[in-house]
Amino acid sequence: MDNIAGQKSALSWATNIAVVFMVLVWLIPTVGLFVSSFRDRDQISASGWWQAPFSVELTFRGRAPVEEATQDGSIWVIEGNIFEDEEVQAAFSSGDGTVTAFGDSGRAPAEYPAGTVAELDDGQTLSVAPDGAYRFTSPEEFGRRGPRIYFAADTPPQFTLDNYRNVLTADNMDRAFINTLTVTIPATIIPILVAAFAAYALAWMQFPGRGLLIAAVVGLLVVPLQLALVPMLNLHNAIGVGQSFLGIWMAHTAFGMPLAIYLLRNYMVGLPRDIIECAKVDGATDFEVFTKIVLPLSFPALASFAIFQFLWTWNDLLVAKVFLPSSDESKVMTVKIADDLLGSRGGDWGILATAAFVSIAVPLVVFFTMQRYLVRGLLAGSVK
Amino acid sequence: MSPLLQGVLTIVIGVGGCVGYFYFANLILDKVIFPTKGPNPGRNINRANQVRPWLFLFPAIFALGLYLVYPVIGSFYRSLFNRAGDEFIGGGNYAALLADDGFRTSLFNNFLWVIFVPAGATFFGLLAAQLTDRLKWGNIAKSLIFMPMAISFVGASLIWKFVYANDADIGMINAVREMLGAENPVDVLQIPFWNNFFLMVILIWIQTGFAMVILSAALRGVPEDTIEAAIIDGANPFQIFFKIKVPQIMATIVVVWTTITILVLKVFDIVYATTGGNFGTEILPSYMMSYMFRDDGRATAVAFVIMLIVTPVMIWNIMQARKEMR
Numbered sequence: 078m079d080n081i082a083g084q085k086s087a088l089s090w091a092t093n094i095a096v097v098f099m100v101l102v103w104l105i106p107t108v109g110l111f112v113s114s115f116r117d118r119d120q121i122s123a124s125g126w127w128q129a130p131f132s133v134e135l136t137f138r139g140r141a142p143v144e145e146a147t148q149d150g151s152i153w154v155i156e157g158n159i160f161e162d163e164e165v166q167a168a169f170s171s172g173d174g175t176v177t178a179f180g181d182s183g184r185a186p187a188e189y190p191a192g193t194v195a196e197l198d199d200g201q202t203l204s205v206a207p208d209g210a211y212r213f214t215s216p217e218e219f220g221r222r223g224p225r226i227y228f229a230a231d232t233p234p235q236f237t238l239d240n241y242r243n244v245l246t247a248d249n250m251d252r253a254f255i256n257t258l259t260v261t262i263p264a265t266i267i268p269i270l271v272a273a274f275a276a277y278a279l280a281w282m283q284f285p286g287r288g289l290l291i292a293a294v295v296g297l298l299v300v301p302l303q304l305a306l307v308p309m310l311n312l313h314n315a316i317g318v319g320q321s322f323l324g325i326w327m328a329h330t331a332f333g334m335p336l337a338i339y340l341l342r343n344y345m346v347g348l349p350r351d352i353i354e355c356a357k358v359d360g361a362t363d364f365e366v367f368t369k370i371v372l373p374l375s376f377p378a379l380a381s382f383a384i385f386q387f388l389w390t391w392n393d394l395l396v397a398k399v400f401l402p403s404s405d406e407s408k409v410m411t412v413k414i415a416d417d418l419l420g421s422r423g424g425d426w427g428i429l430a431t432a433a434f435v436s437i438a439v440p441l442v443v444f445f446t447m448q449r450y451l452v453r454g455l456l457a458g459s460v461k
Numbered sequence: 462m463s464p465l466l467q468g469v470l471t472i473v474i475g476v477g478g479c480v481g482y483f484y485f486a487n488l489i490l491d492k493v494i495f496p497t498k499g500p501n502p503g504r505n506i507n508r509a510n511q512v513r514p515w516l517f518l519f520p521a522i523f524a525l526g527l528y529l530v531y532p533v534i535g536s537f538y539r540s541l542f543n544r545a546g547d548e549f550i551g552g553g554n555y556a557a558l559l560a561d562d563g564f565r566t567s568l569f570n571n572f573l574w575v576i577f578v579p580a581g582a583t584f585f586g587l588l589a590a591q592l593t594d595r596l597k598w599g600n601i602a603k604s605l606i607f608m609p610m611a612i613s614f615v616g617a618s619l620i621w622k623f624v625y626a627n628d629a630d631i632g633m634i635n636a637v638r639e640m641l642g643a644e645n646p647v648d649v650l651q652i653p654f655w656n657n658f659f660l661m662v663i664l665i666w667i668q669t670g671f672a673m674v675i676l677s678a679a680l681r682g683v684p685e686d687t688i689e690a691a692i693i694d695g696a697n698p699f700q701i702f703f704k705i706k707v708p709q710i711m712a713t714i715v716v717v718w719t720t721i722t723i724l725v726l727k728v729f730d731i732v733y734a735t736t737g738g739n740f741g742t743e744i745l746p747s748y749m750m751s752y753m754f755r756d757d758g759r760a761t762a763v764a765f766v767i768m769l770i771v772t773p774v775m776i777w778n779i780m781q782a783r784k785e786m787r
Contacts, residue, residue: 088698089595092592092595092596093596095588095592096589096592096593096596096599096602099585099588099589099592099602099606100602100605100606103605103606103608103609103666103669103670104605104608105633106620106621106623106624106666107608107609107612107620109620109623109624109633110619110620110623113623121631122628122630122631123630124630125629125630125631125633125636126623127633127636255465258465258468259465259467259468260468262468262472263468263471263472263475266472266475266476267471267472267475267476267479270476270479270480270483271479271520271521271524272521274483274517274518274520274521275517275518275520275521275522277517278513278514278517278518279518282513282514282517284511284514284515287514288783288786290518290522291782291786292779292782292783293525294525295778295779295782296775296776296778296779297525297529297530298778299723299771299774299775299778300529300533300768300771300775301726301727301746301764301767301768301771302727303727303746303749303763303764303767304532304533304536304761304764304765304767304768305528305529305532305536306532306753306760306764307532307535307536307539307753307757307760307761307764308531308532308535308536308539308761309527309528309532311539311757312527322467322468322471323467323471326471326475327524327528328528330524331524331525331527331528331529332528332529334521334524334525334528334529335525335529338521362487362491363510363513363517364483364484364487367517388610388611391613392612392613392614392615392616393613394613394614394615394729394730394733394734395727395729395730395746395750398750399753411613411615411616411730414615414616414619414734415615415730415733415734419619419734426623426626426631429619429622430619430623432619433615433616433619433620436613436615436616437611437612437613437616440611440612440613441608441611441612443611444608444610444611445604445608448604448607451610452674455671455674455675456674456675456678
């Protein structure tokens, strides 16, 4: 369809630009998360992730050592270089910082531009040069501890893996990752087999009530999960399963069943009738037809359902919150992020970004490698 | 026992159990109950073939019945009892819901969600499907727009925190506002009424890819001769799109629309992870979760209300499916 008459090149330009715009809008939030997860935590809160490649003005504080105070006439003076302060050196290991502004209180750490002399309260003065050399004067003796000096300095962009190290070692996030895997894999594999047999029966076997059952499956596709939470949790408690991995596997298996049967049946119905009838004429039983012909031929549908179920169980929050114990050692990643990290570390953007990225990395890999099957499954599910 | 080992064991038992069940049940049916050798082989084969479908269906029907059919009744029954579950209060929970401001807010918000999320996702999906159709790099563009489908609602909420954050150095909206000269950052998730729409954007962002994939396949299926005929008659590209293509894929648009509508009624994660239902953003699923573990009577009542809202779509779906099967 590339050369249909009536295609205007102006329109094609507009199309290209519109698509670029749309892709950017869809991509940028995720890119932001990705970039943020590699940034130093102080830099995250000091400048937006879109400024990540540029140096960031951060504020620091040091202390003028009172031991070095000298009396110069009637005033007391402390001189030195702020970059030699221990507290400051931790942040400037290379020692090549440039002071842009300074101040004497934490509320206004960058009140005066570097190089000027600031008149402070009580007749004190302070000046800090861009290279860090400072001079603090006071008409009276300094107190027991030296005065604080606050300053702002440009720091080069810093990309670290610290966030990942923190997330994966502290916070039990490694445990949550394993828990997610533990929930996901059985919950993906078990429904496939159960659903495949049922789908075969609904597609290729004649029996009374078949149409009704198919209609029931279509209806159950839309039953809200919320209905099942209370009664099934009570049932699990009554039969001794309680809130446990076994419980969530059973729940996920059942909740994935309508889609599995629906997808697989739609696919199996489309298999060539000849093959199946020939096999039957040759004396194959239904069991053999299913295991030797239908199952291998249905691989694409099985794969697409497996991807759906994998993404759905990996990303699920609701079922995990209800059917898993709420203790820390059995939390999955989504629960961990939503309940722990967003609550207690709501301001720690580096940790949040990294945790989120760890949790979406696996589904993204699955998505990009298996996209073909995913699309095919979607189409089988909704377009005839 | 470590959960991982337990998981491996479950896979083995689960898969082994399924295979074993299907294999041996089938074997027993053919060899023991209705043997094909001995008296009446013909009648036995027929009978075995009548039973076999139910053999194949049994585990699935059992799971569906227990986890999806029984809860409809079980939840309704439970919703007629008080918090502790020991006293029958009839419609008491429903009356309490109607009297509760929180419920009315979430009903209204849910109404907004049900209108705007499917509309937004379908609109952008259709737009993306049409625009990428002829592009050389259309497939790459599509898979990038489709990507949020793989991201959890919780993850997506976090991603959008970096857009909405109340801080010009974190949130992009406030950064843009600052660039345009605004003095103080605003928390867009606290603006009454409009904050709902900022949350809906997250779900639209996720669902557009789904709509796009399906509508794009439908657009490809539009017969080319109808388009050629329109071109020959002098239709411009917009007319071709709105008057030739869209009417022909209307059925698919409706399917996409209803699928997303159903999804909207289930998703509590986004509200839960962003505002926690505060600032007037509660919707029914998150409202239900606020009662879960605290008052089962109320929680099941809310769940049943969601079920009632879904029912028309369910009936429509079943009617469509039956029509297609004929």
